[in-house]
Amino acid sequence: MLRGRGAEISVIDGLLADCRAGRSGCLLITGEPGIGKTALLEHAAAAAAGLRVVRSTGVESEAHLPFAGLHLLLRGAMDRVDALPAPQARALRGAFGLAPAEPGDRMLVGLAVLSLLAEYADGEPVLCLVDDAQWLDRASTEALLFAARRLDAEGVGLVIAARTDFAAPGLAHLALTGLDAPAAAAVLADHAAALSPADRYRVLAEAQGNPLALLELPAAIAEGGPVAAGAALPMTDAVQAAFLDQARRLPESTLRLLLVAAAEDTGDRAVLLRAAEPLGCLPTDLVPAEAAGLIRVDTHTVRFRHPLVRSAVYRAAPVSLRIVVHTALADALDRPDDADRRAWHRAAVTSGPDERVAAELEDTAQRAATRSGYAAATAAYERAARLSSSAADRARRLVLAAEAAAEEGDVDRMADLAASARPDDPALAVRAIRVRAAAAFHHGSLRTASGLLTEAAALTPDPAEAARVLLDAVHAAWYLGERETAETADLLDALPLPPEDPLTPVAHLLTWAVRSAIGRGDRDPLTRAERVDAARRTGYGGPHDTILVAATSLQVAGQDAEARRVAGALLAQCRENGWIGRTPPVLACLARASVFLGRHPDAADEAGEALRIARELGHRQWIAETSGVLAYLAAVSGDERDCHAFADDALAAPEPDAPPPGLSWAQWALALLDLGNARWESALSRLAALHSGPVRHQLPGARSVPDLVEAAVRLGRPEDARAPLVLLEDWARQAGQPWIDAHVRRCRALLAPEEDAEGLYQAALGLHPDDRQFERARTALLYGEWLRRARRRSEARTQLRAAFEAFRRLGAVPWARRARAELDATGEAVPVAAEGPLAALTPQERTIVRLAARGLSNRDIAAQLFLSPRTVGYHLYKAYPKLGVTARTELGALAESEGLSADSRLDRVR
Numbered sequence: 049m050l051r052g053r054g055a056e057i058s059v060i061d062g063l064l065a066d067c068r069a070g071r072s073g074c075l076l077i078t079g080e081p082g083i084g085k086t087a088l089l090e091h092a093a094a095a096a097a098g099l100r101v102v103r104s105t106g107v108e109s110e111a112h113l114p115f116a117g118l119h120l121l122l123r124g125a126m127d128r129v130d131a132l133p134a135p136q137a138r139a140l141r142g143a144f145g146l147a148p149a150e151p152g153d154r155m156l157v158g159l160a161v162l163s164l165l166a167e168y169a170d171g172e173p174v175l176c177l178v179d180d181a182q183w184l185d186r187a188s189t190e191a192l193l194f195a196a197r198r199l200d201a202e203g204v205g206l207v208i209a210a211r212t213d214f215a216a217p218g219l220a221h222l223a224l225t226g227l228d229a230p231a232a233a234a235v236l237a238d239h240a241a242a243l244s245p246a247d248r249y250r251v252l253a254e255a256q257g258n259p260l261a262l263l264e265l266p267a268a269i270a271e272g273g274p275v276a277a278g279a280a281l282p283m284t285d286a287v288q289a290a291f292l293d294q295a296r297r298l299p300e301s302t303l304r305l306l307l308v309a310a311a312e313d314t315g316d317r318a319v320l321l322r323a324a325e326p327l328g329c330l331p332t333d334l335v336p337a338e339a340a341g342l343i344r345v346d347t348h349t350v351r352f353r354h355p356l357v358r359s360a361v362y363r364a365a366p367v368s369l370r371i372v373v374h375t376a377l378a379d380a381l382d383r384p385d386d387a388d389r390r391a392w393h394r395a396a397v398t399s400g401p402d403e404r405v406a407a408e409l410e411d412t413a414q415r416a417a418t419r420s421g422y423a424a425a426t427a428a429y430e431r432a433a434r435l436s437s438s439a440a441d442r443a444r445r446l447v448l449a450a451e452a453a454a455e456e457g458d459v460d461r462m463a464d465l466a467a468s469a470r471p472d473d474p475a476l477a478v479r480a481i482r483v484r485a486a487a488a489f490h491h492g493s494l495r496t497a498s499g500l501l502t503e504a505a506a507l508t509p510d511p512a513e514a515a516r517v518l519l520d521a522v523h524a525a526w527y528l529g530e531r532e533t534a535e536t537a538d539l540l541d542a543l544p545l546p547p548e549d550p551l552t553p554v555a556h557l558l559t560w561a562v563r564s565a566i567g568r569g570d571r572d573p574l575t576r577a578e579r580v581d582a583a584r585r586t587g588y589g590g591p592h593d594t595i596l597v598a599a600t601s602l603q604v605a606g607q608d609a610e611a612r613r614v615a616g617a618l619l620a621q622c623r624e625n626g627w628i629g630r631t632p633p634v635l636a637c638l639a640r641a642s643v644f645l646g647r648h649p650d651a652a653d654e655a656g657e658a659l660r661i662a663r664e665l666g667h668r669q670w671i672a673e674t675s676g677v678l679a680y681l682a683a684v685s686g687d688e689r690d691c692h693a694f695a696d697d698a699l700a701a702p703e704p705d706a707p708p709p710g711l712s713w714a715q716w717a718l719a720l721l722d723l724g725n726a727r728w729e730s731a732l733s734r735l736a737a738l739h740s741g742p743v744r745h746q747l748p749g750a751r752s753v754p755d756l757v758e759a760a761v762r763l764g765r766p767e768d769a770r771a772p773l774v775l776l777e778d779w780a781r782q783a784g785q786p787w788i789d790a791h792v793r794r795c796r797a798l799l800a801p802e803e804d805a806e807g808l809y810q811a812a813l814g815l816h817p818d819d820r821q822f823e824r825a826r827t828a829l830l831y832g833e834w835l836r837r838a839r840r841r842s843e844a845r846t847q848l849r850a851a852f853e854a855f856r857r858l859g860a861v862p863w864a865r866r867a868r869a870e871l872d873a874t875g876e877a878v879p880v881a882a883e884g885p886l887a888a889l890t891p892q893e894r895t896i897v898r899l900a901a902r903g904l905s906n907r908d909i910a911a912q913l914f915l916s917p918r919t920v921g922y923h924l925y926k927a928y929p930k931l932g933v934t935a936r937t938e939l940g941a942l943a944e945s946e947g948l949s950a951d952s953r954l955d956r957v958r
Contacts, residue, residue, distance in 0.1 A: 050087055051238070051259075052231025059222055060092050063205050067173040068098055070922070072199035074206040076216045079224030081356055082260025082287050085209035088224075089177045092207050099175040099205070100168070106183030106210075108359070109313035112392055112428065114421020115143045116313075118161065118188035121176060125168040132167070133911060135626040136160035142419050143187070145385075149418040154187065154456060155664075156626030157420055158194025159914055165195060166202040166916035173203035180355055181210035186423035186456070193219070194664070198915055201922030226257020235259060240266035260354070264290040292360040294340055302336045303361075304369075305329040306343070310362040311373045313389065315349040323380035327372070371397040388412045395431050406435040410445060413452065422456035425449075430465065443471035450483045457629060457665045463487035478504045482517065489524055492668035492702035492709055498524035498532060502539065511543045515555050518543070519597050522558060527669075527709050529742040530566040537562040550586035554598045557583045561604035564782050565745040567775070576605055576782055588614060592621070592630060599637050603644070603747055606783035612641035623911055632662040632670040639677045640747065646820040648858055652681050653895060657913070669709050672698050676713025683721035684822065686862035691721045707742050715741075716748035716755075723755055724862030732759035732768065739772055750779045754823075757795040758830070766799050773799070787823070790815035794827045797834075805834055825854035829867050841874040852878065888930040896923045897931070901939035 050057065056077075063073040077085050093101050104121035126146070129137050140160040142149030168174050181189065196206050197218040208216065212223070227235065232252055236243070239262070243251065247269050255261035264287055295303060308324045309315075321331055334350065337343045344351045352358040362370070378393035391408035398405045413428035429449035436442040450465035466483040469476070485500035501521035508514040518540040525532040541559045545552040557579045564576075580602065583589070588598035595618050602611035615638040622631045635658035642651035655677040662670035679694035695718055698710025708714070715738040722731035735756040738744060753776040760769040773795050780788040790812045797808035809831035816824035832847035848871045855864035868878045889897060899909045906920040913920075924936075933939060 049238075050084070050091060051234045052227040053084065053088065053091075056088055056222060056224070057091060059220075060088060060207065061095060063207070064092065064095055064099065064175065067175060067203050067205040070173070070201060070203045072202045072204045072206075072919075074196045074199060074219045075208070075222055076214070076219045077207065077209045077222045077224060078212050078214055080212060080258065082258045082264075082354075083224045083226065084259045085224060086179055086354075087259065089179055089207060089209055092175065092177060092205075096175045099173045101175045101177065103177045103179070104184075105178070106180040106185075107313050107315075108183045108355070109311065111183055111185050112424050113313070113388060114185055114187040114416045114419055114424040115157070115191070116188065117178070117181075117184040118157075118191055119144045121178065121188075121192075122161065122164060125164055125174075128164060128167040132160055132163045133907065135624065136163055139420065139626055140164065143191075143421070145419065149415075149420075153625070153627045153629050154190060154420045154422055155194055155628035155661075157187070158191040159626065159628065159911075161191050162195035162198050162914075162916050163910075165199070165204045166918045169203045170918070173205070176204065176206045178206070178208045181208045182214045183355075185421070187419075187421040190423075197664075198919075200915065200919035202916050202918045226255075227259060227262075228257065232257050232262060235262045236266070239263055243269070258287070260356075261287045261290075267294070288356050288360040288363075291342070291354070291357045292364050295337075295342060295357070295361055295364075298336050298340065298342075299333065301329050302333045304373075305333045306337055306361045307365050307369065308373050308377065309343065309350050309352070310358045310365075311370065311393075312377055315351050317345070317348055317350050319377070319380050320350055323373070323376040326376055326379075388415065391428075395435065398435055400435075401437045402435050403437040403441070406432040406437070406441070406445070409435070410448075413448065417452055417455070420455075422452045423458070425452040426456060426458070426461065426465070440472070443469045443473070444476060447471060447476055447480050447483070450480060454483050454486055457667075459487045459490050459666060474507050474509075478507050478517070481507070482520075485520070485524070489520075489669055490665075490667045492672060492700075493706075494524045494527045494669070494709065495532075495703055495706045498528060498536065502536065505539065511545055512549050512551055515540060515543050515545055515551055516591075516594065519551075519555065519558065519594060522562065523597060523600075526562075526746065527743070528706055530745045533562055533745065534566055551589045551594060553579065553582035553586050554589040554594055554601070557605070558597060558601045561601040562745075564779070565604050565749070567745075567778070576784065580605065580607060580610070584610075592618065592627075596633055596637060599641075603637070603640060606779070606785040606788055608641050608644040612638060612645060615641060628661060628914070629665060632658040632665070632667060632674070635661075636670055636674050636677065639674065643677060643680060644751070644820075646822040646824075646858075648681055648684060648822070649898060651677065653898075655681070668700070668702050672700060672708060672710035673713065676710035676717065679710075679714055679717035680720065683717045683724065684858070684860050684863075686721070686724055686860070686865075688721065691717055711741070712738060712743040712746040712748040716752045719752065719755060719759075721862075723759060724860070724866070726762075726866070728759050728762040732756065732763060732765070735759060736768070739775075750776055754791045754795055754826075757798055761798045769795070769799060786815045787817055787820055790827065791823070794830065798830065802838075806831075809834065821854045822858055822860065825851040825858075825860075825867075826863070828854070829863065829870070832867070833870055836870060836874055845871060845874050845876050848874065849876075889927055890923075893923045893927040893930075896920055897927050897939055900924060900936060903940075 059075065063075055066073045077088055079085055102121055102124055104117050106117050110116045129140055132140065135156065136159055138147065138150065139156045141147035143157045165174060193216055199206065232255065236248060236251060243266055251262065251265045251269065254265060267290065295306060304327050305324050309320055312320050312323065334345055338345050342353055342357050344353060374393045374396040378390050381390040381393065391412045394405045395409055409428045409432035413425040413432065416428060417425040426449050429445050429452055433442045433445035433449060436445060446465055446469035450462045450469065453462035453465055462483050466480040469480045471477050471480060481500050481504040485497045485504065488497035488500060498521050501517055501524060505514045505517040505521060508517060518536065522533065522536045522540060525536040537559045540555055545555060560576060560579050583598055588595045595614060599611045599614040599618065602614065615634055619631065619634045619638055622634055635654045639651045639655035639658060642654060655674045658670060659674040659678065662674060675694045675697035679691050679698055682691035682694055695714040698714040699708045701708040715734050719731045719734035722734065735752055738748065738752060739756065753772045756772050757769040760766060776795065777792055780792050793808045793812035793815065797805045797812065800808055809827065812827045813824065813831065816827060828847045829851040832844045832851060835844035835847060848867050852864055852867035852871060855867055871878050895913065896909055899912065906917040909920045910917040928934065
């Protein structure tokens with residue numbers, strides 16, 4: 049019976065009830081040692097009738113072994129792994145050492161865990177219990193939490209118990225504190241009724257409501273233990289001392305055997321006894337410790353009753369004896385599969401340089417990295433560096449540690465390791481600098497990143513390799529200002545790149561795009577079309593990062609459809625290979641293209657997904673940029689709250705002397721919000737700031753000129769629009785895109801005399817592609833307004849009605865309101881449209897319905913949204929009655945007729 053934990057038990061029982069009903073739930077229980085976390089897990093296990101229970105426990109000494117804790121949890125479910133998508137199955141088998149591993153995205157294992165739990169719960173709910181999670185290896189923790197945040201409708205319950213400093217954002221949190229006085233007194237009465245009143249008072253005061261202390265301190269008092277006299281000890285020290293006092297009463301050989309068990313991380317009884325034999329220990333020496341209740345022994349394993357027993361025994365042992373024990377364990381771990389554990393035991397007893405142990409640790413690190421256990425690889429490389437005999441090997445291993453930390457996404461750690469390497473070898477120095485630059489970029493410290501990359505390029509003798517570094521440098525400089533961007537592009541342009549290198553056309557395309565954006569002439573006679581064609585023929589440079597640079601360059605060149613195609617192919621490659629960590633910049637590029645093409649629902653999905661992953665990774669650069677795109681979409685929909693909230697995130701400036709990474713998008717979004725709500729003065733002020741500021745060369749710069757012209761004309765200040773229009777006209781000549789020409793005609797129509805305006809409006813409408821509905825509708829709105837002022841009401845209604853319907857389909861509420869007001873002014877009353885069936889859906893349901901309407905299977909949708917297929921099916925099942933459909937085939941027509949507005953998806957992002 050658990051005293052004083054009624055509220056906590058109720059929470060756990062509710063989670064179990066949800067699991068039985070097919071819903072998933074996660075709970076993090078935290079508290080100090082002995083506070084009752086394990087007891088609550090035991091309650092959950094005992095109350096889990098009808099659920100399949102799987103368990104795992106973190107072990108402090110296993111923290112450097114990748115996926116050790118996760119394997120323990122899931123080993124009973126591995127017979128379902130064949131049902132997983134092939135990349136996930138490969139990643140999970142490789143992580144657990146069940147198949148040859150291949151380096152991959154660390155988050156792919158988390159997605160595989162989600163899918164495996166969903167498969168395992170098919171037919172019977174599953175309860176996962178994880179104790180001492182603070183001691184799980186980092187790879188297990190990350191994969192488990194990745195899956196936990198995405199559990200929804202699988203019938204999976206996950207309860208994690210950990211110390212107070214364990215962080216699990218996104219999980220329901222139950223923080224345990226000490227029992228109240230009545231409950232503590234009841235526990236003491238249950239287990240130590242013979243205590244004297246004075247001793248009872250001492251235990252209650254010392255225990256401070258800690259259940260474990262209430263159980264253990266009476267025994268210590270009975271033996272004249274640590275609380276019998278003197279100043280009170282801190283509670284945790286007192287409990288550990290009580291455990292240690294129990295251990296010290298055991299025979300010497302049993303105590304030595306306990307120390308071996310405390311240093312051995314698997315609980316393998318055979319390994320323990322082999323290692324203990326040279327220390328004079330026999331199997332019978334386990335008996336006194338088991339009789340004292342300090343360990344539990346079965347045929348194969350030896351487990352401590354409580355982690356504090358292990359901790360107390362190990363920490364109380366002299367260092368010299370620990371060295372003897374670790375040496376014995378290294379000798380006992382003689383199988384090939386034990387190489388990693390053997391290396392760590394040898395490292396534990398090595399204080400000075402030892403190249404043999406360092407080499408073993410390096411091998412361990414390589415194996416860990418191959419299994420995507422990058423945190424373990426970082427630790428092993430770093431320890432190997434400390435044991436290296438030469439400065440060169442030390443520097444090389446520190447760089448390897450930094451690169452492993454980069455794969456892990458540990459931005460601070462990768463920067464520290466790379467900075468501490470200080471290699472003499474130029475090639476190694478370049479690798480270290482690039483790691484530091486990547487860390488700076490992800491932190492949003494773009495000036496630092498650009499400077500480091502320029503430095504690295506100068507150290508690189510190979511022009512092609514230097515160009516790859518400078519591509520990244522131009523990317524970082526792009527966010528700083530025109531001068532920095534131009535200077536870095538000039539360095540790239542000056543490299544003697546071989547014509548046959550597939551990178552060369554991409555470099556030429558990038559330098560042209562930069563000079564086009566900042567209004568500088570290009571010294572190369574190749575046209576924009578020739579550059580794009582050359583880059584396309586080479587596959588846009590081949591490597592992932594180079595292709596992404598090319599896609600962004602295409603957007604600068606106005607090639608939005610081609611940019612979306614390239615980014616879409618790159619995203620498909622990321623999904624196929626499970627490169628989840630690489631997706632935020634690809635999704636950001638794709639979202640921008642979708643915005644420009646008027647595919648706002650797509651853009652909301654893409655930017656929202658990018659933002660969620662970037663937040664998980666802590667990549668401030670992509671958090672800021674995708675927040676800017678989402679602010680724009682909120683502006684289109686007229687959502688003031690979301691627009692300002694996303695803009696605030698985009699304007700967060702981690703580097704004091706540089707513009708915020710999302711500045712241009714935030715300025716454009718806030719201006720568009722004002723424009724849609726007829727706040728002309730505010731809109732013009734924001735746009736003027738954008739066009740005179742340090743980031744006017746970025747994508748929102750030229751593309752926001754039509755907004756600036758409209759605001760200026762509305763305020764009767766056409767002179768403010770002249771110079772920006774020249775910029776737009778120059779871009780139109782260079783880009784050769786009809787849709788840009790349509791914008792130019794619309795702007796000229798706003799500024800033209802009455803006799804010329806109509807022809808310009810009609811020309812603009814003729815040039816707008818059908819797929820850019822938002823901009824075409826805005827032109828129709830302005831033309832309809834012009835026709836109404838000319839008292840041509842019948843013709844005005846045609847344009848205004850088309851604009852209104854397009855805005856309504858897009859969910860562009862303020863723009864639809866403007867079009868409707870104009871229609872009302874022509875004498876045509878527009879009835880208030882009833883909300884379509886899609887309005888009844890939750891944002892998650894709407895997203896899933898939209899993807900299903902495209903023909904994607906549940907498994908495809910799950911892979912795209914990082915959900916389980918069962919969760920996708922659950923949301924479709926809930927959506928069908930709301931939509932009035934009975935079959936998946938009916939979704940396409942419904943989505944086409946109703947449209948899906950971007951604003952309805954933004955709430956799930958925030």
